[in-house]
Amino acid sequence: MTYPSPPNPQAYYEQVWQLALQIPYGRVATYGQIAQMIPAPAGIDLDEYTAFSPRWVGSAMAACPNDVPWQRVINSQGKISKRPGAEKQRQLLEAEEIVFVKDKIDLKVYQWRGPGAEDTPRQARLL
DNA sequence: CGCTTGACCGGAA
C-alpha cells in the first residue's frame, strides 16, 4: 500500500482534530466522514482528495493530542481497524453505551450527524 | 541513499 500526504500535514491534522473534538459522547464518525467535512487543500485534485483523505484522517488520529476522543473515529464498515490499541478503543466505546454486534457498530444508530446537527435519540435496542 | 510501512474506501472480480 502506498499513498501521498497532504501538502501541509500539520495543518490538515489540526482540522481533523478540531472536528473530532466535536463528536459527542456515545457517537461515532468514520474516517471518510471526517475527510468529507474538510475541504480539499489548494492544488489537490478532487478525485485524488477523495481517494486519499480518509487515510490522512487515519494518520491524523494516529498522532492526535490527548484531549481528542480518538476512540469515536472508526472505519466505514462500522468496525475498529486491527492495530495495537484496538481492544482499548472498543472498551472505551462500550463505556459510552455503544453496542457492538459481531465486532460491528450500527452506524445508522450511532453515527454523528456533523457539527451543529441536533442529536437524535439513539435506539436503545434492536430486536 | 533505499526499502518498508502506514488507525482508508469504494468499486471490481
Add this chain to the structure above:
DNA sequence: ATTCCGGCCAAGC
C-alpha cells in the same frame, strides 16, 4: 460474503 486493487507521499530504520 471475501479478496484484490488503485491511489503514488514521507517518516523511520
